Amino acid sequence: xxxxxxxxxxxxxxxxxxxxxxxxxxxxxxxxxxxxxxxxxxxxxxxxxxxxxxxxxxxxxxxxxxxxxxxxxxxxxxxxxxxxxxxxxxxxxxxxxxxxxxxxxxxxxxxxxxxxxxxxxxxxxxxxxxxxxxxxxxxxxxxxxxxxxxxxxxxxxxxxxxxxxxxxxxxxxxxxxxxxxxxxxxxxxxxxxxxxxxxxxxxxxxxxxxxxxxxxxxxxxxxxxxxxxxxxxxxxxxxxxxxxxxxxxxxxxxxxxxxxxxxxxxxxxxxxxxxxxxxxxxxxxxxxxxxxxxxxxxxxxxxxxxxxxxxxxxxxxxxxxxxxxxxxxxxxxxxxxxxxxxxxxxxxxxxxxxxxxxxxxxxxxxxxxxxx
Amino acid sequence: xxxxxxxxxxxxxxxxxxxxxxxxxxxxxxxxxxxxxxxxxxxxxxxxxxxxxxxxxxxxxxxxxxxxxxxxxxxxxxxxxxxxxxxxxxxxxxxxxxxxxxxxxxxxxxxxxxxxxxxxxxxxxxxxxxxxxxxxxxxxxxxxxxxxxxxxxxxxxxxxxxxxxxxxxxxxxxxxxxxxxxxxxxxxxxxxxxxxxxxxxxxxxxxxxxxxxxxxxxxxxxxxxxxxxxxxxxxxxxxxxxxxxxxxxxxxxxxxxxxxxxxxxxxxxxxxxxxxxxxxxxxxxxxxxxxxxxxxxxxxxxxxxxxxxxxx
Numbered sequence: 001x002x003x004x005x006x007x008x009x010x011x012x013x014x015x016x017x018x019x020x021x022x023x024x025x026x027x028x029x030x031x032x033x034x035x036x037x038x039x040x041x042x043x044x045x046x047x048x049x050x051x052x053x054x055x056x057x058x059x060x061x062x063x064x065x066x067x068x069x070x071x072x073x074x075x076x077x078x079x080x081x082x083x084x085x086x087x088x089x090x091x092x093x094x095x096x097x098x099x100x101x102x103x104x105x106x107x108x109x110x111x112x113x114x115x116x117x118x119x120x121x122x123x124x125x126x127x128x129x130x131x132x133x134x135x136x137x138x139x140x141x142x143x144x145x146x147x148x149x150x151x152x153x154x155x156x157x158x159x160x161x162x163x164x165x166x167x168x169x170x171x172x173x174x175x176x177x178x179x180x181x182x183x184x185x186x187x188x189x190x191x192x193x194x195x196x197x198x199x200x201x202x203x204x205x206x207x208x209x210x211x212x213x214x215x216x217x218x219x220x221x222x223x224x225x226x227x228x229x230x231x232x233x234x235x236x237x238x239x240x241x242x243x244x245x246x247x248x249x250x251x252x253x254x255x256x257x258x259x260x261x262x263x264x265x266x267x268x269x270x271x272x273x274x275x276x277x278x279x280x281x282x283x284x285x286x287x288x289x290x291x292x293x294x295x296x297x298x299x300x301x302x303x304x305x306x307x308x309x310x311x312x313x314x315x316x317x318x319x320x321x322x323x324x325x326x327x328x329x330x331x332x333x334x335x336x337x338x339x340x341x342x343x344x345x346x347x348x349x350x351x352x353x354x355x356x357x358x359x360x361x362x363x364x365x366x367x368x369x370x371x372x
Numbered sequence: 373x374x375x376x377x378x379x380x381x382x383x384x385x386x387x388x389x390x391x392x393x394x395x396x397x398x399x400x401x402x403x404x405x406x407x408x409x410x411x412x413x414x415x416x417x418x419x420x421x422x423x424x425x426x427x428x429x430x431x432x433x434x435x436x437x438x439x440x441x442x443x444x445x446x447x448x449x450x451x452x453x454x455x456x457x458x459x460x461x462x463x464x465x466x467x468x469x470x471x472x473x474x475x476x477x478x479x480x481x482x483x484x485x486x487x488x489x490x491x492x493x494x495x496x497x498x499x500x501x502x503x504x505x506x507x508x509x510x511x512x513x514x515x516x517x518x519x520x521x522x523x524x525x526x527x528x529x530x531x532x533x534x535x536x537x538x539x540x541x542x543x544x545x546x547x548x549x550x551x552x553x554x555x556x557x558x559x560x561x562x563x564x565x566x567x568x569x570x571x572x573x574x575x576x577x578x579x580x581x582x583x584x585x586x587x588x589x590x591x592x593x594x595x596x597x598x599x600x601x602x603x604x605x606x607x608x609x610x611x612x613x614x615x616x617x618x619x620x621x622x623x624x625x626x627x628x629x630x631x632x633x634x635x636x637x638x639x640x641x642x643x644x645x646x647x648x649x650x651x652x653x654x655x656x657x658x659x660x661x662x663x664x665x666x667x668x669x670x671x672x673x674x675x676x677x678x679x680x681x682x683x684x
Contacts, residue, residue, distance in 0.1 A: 053583075053584070080584065087577035089581070090575075090600075100585050100595070101585035104587050104591060105586055152585070
């Protein structure tokens with residue numbers, strides 16, 4: 001077990017000018033579960049592959065424990081990786097798949113059998129040890145891939161979207177299993193996913209990447225309560241945070257017909273005459289006409305205990321900077337969580353006021369968080 | 373095939389439609405019949421005739437002795453020294469050519485699987501031997517390369533070691549080897565193509581997983597690449613064997629079957645055209661066909677298992 005340190009690690013693919021991973025700095029503690037998350041093409045998988053040694057590091061360094069592994073080949077790094085498509089060895093049985101690394105390392109047969117059996121027990125794979133991968137279901141294959149990593153007893157586990165090929169129900173189950181297994185084994189783990197729910201539920205800390213640049217690396221709680229910039233604010237949380245471009249006025253910002261009070265200090269670093277205000281859907285209260293933001297309800301999603309309303313905010317501009325795919329998105333709906341027993345009707349106009357102290361302010365120009 | 377089995381599996385309720393169905397089936401089949409009849413006339417009838425003749429004593433020099441003799445011709449094929457040596461030459465030729473081609477083809481395929489500038493051009497160049505007419509290739513080897521007077525090999529020896537350089541007569545000294553080398557040159561590209569296709573269908577993440585699991589390049593080759601290529605190697609070997617068993621051009625052109633290089637196809641040719649022994653030639657022909665069918669069955673099995681693998 002060991003710490004992992006990305007020190008200004010940079011990867012530029014041949015023929016590209018822009019780095020796919022740009023000066024990445026992350027310190028991962030011994031035994032920590034770190035999740036790399038971001039939209040596709042953000043460099044999260046590349047970062048993981050750099051750590052594995054499958055991708056060259058063009059600049060900077062990567063450390064595992066006190067070893068500089070930047071130029072070591074994968075086999076000398078003592079890491080185990082779980083691939084998105086599992087990458088099981090098709091011509092080997094489950095037992096051979098799991099024992100392959102030990103066999104290559106020259107561990108003697110009885111020891112291999114023992115460790116494979118132990119791992120198989122942990123993962124409920126005992127009945128399948130003599131099967132070939134193609135005779136297994138997706139979930140079983142995923143567990144074999146996990147088993148292959150566990151048997152190694154490596155310093156670091158690397159997981160590259162290991163759940164993305166499972167169906168929704170199994171994904172939720174396996175998510176919990178992997179997290180608890182990691183806590184039990186205490187092996188430092190770097191986990192890549194594009195699914196922010198996976199990131200929030202599994203990680204000790206979450207690192208959000210965008211365009212190869214680290215946006216924020218924090219605990220899930222802190223990430224949720226205190227996003228560093230507009231991108232993180234919009235990416236973390238489901239349904240996503242509402243982001244409105246609002247004008248700065250005396251004593252606060254203009255919201256609907258009224259003014260939402262914001263301390264002057266809070267906005268002193270803002271460039272320009274407007275700021276971006278972020279409010280999570282659960283931090284909005286229904287209020288009376290004339291107060292808060294008027295929203296025309298388009299869709300009501302009733303989930304039982306709660307209901308989410310999707311609507312269009314009148315007299316307010318949605319912040320359009322945040323964009324997952326890089327193209328022009330249709331204007332995002334304004335989302336609010338309301339009491340599931342008395343949801344508003346479609347077409348109705350409701351007035352929503354942000355809860356005190358649950359509003360995030362960002363600079364509209366550079367997207368950075370304003371105030372504390 | 374589906375139409376043939378349909379009436380058997382059809383429920384009784386459909387029996388009324390059967391007549392109509394049959395008419396429809398025949399309407400679809402009829403246009404194909406000329407081609408079918410042509411194929412049968414051109415391939416199956418001669419083969420049947422060959423089988424019949426193989427059981428006959430039929431020699432153009434002894435027209436009065438023509439008649440059925442049972443298995444005499446087959447016994448002769450396996451006991452006659454010339455025939456037996458032809459069988460052995462065929463086996464030696466086939467096995468050695470296939471093995472040489474597989475090893476060379478695999479080596480070249482591994483090299484071509486890497487990325488480098490001009491890979492497409494090199495790949496096309498590597499395939500050209502396969503595209504040359506076999507007789508032309510054999511003539512090229514016989515005259516342009518092997519010839520002791522003006523061949524390239526001896527020319528190079530002279531250029532390297534001066535006037536007193538050894539000038540071996542390549543074909544006379546090692547007749548069978550000369551043929552093996554010439555055929556291998558022509559068939560290596562074929563093996564290479566199949567193996568290259570196999571290499572390129574290799575899943576990359578499996579190789580990466582093996583690298584992370586600590587395998588060296590050689591261990592990846594033996595533990596991952598070779599098992600993956602197994603079916604491709606079998607396929608290439610079997611298809612190659614089918615063609616090399618039937619090789620006639622090289623033997624005919626380079627040695628004319630002399631110096632103990634006559635293989636079964638050449639033996640058949642000799643028995644038929646020189647000895648005019650139609651019965652024995654037919655028997656030898658049938659033996660070659662049976663041998664080829666055995667190899668081909670194995671080849672087809674490999675092909676099908678490959679398809680199963682792909683469609684899984």
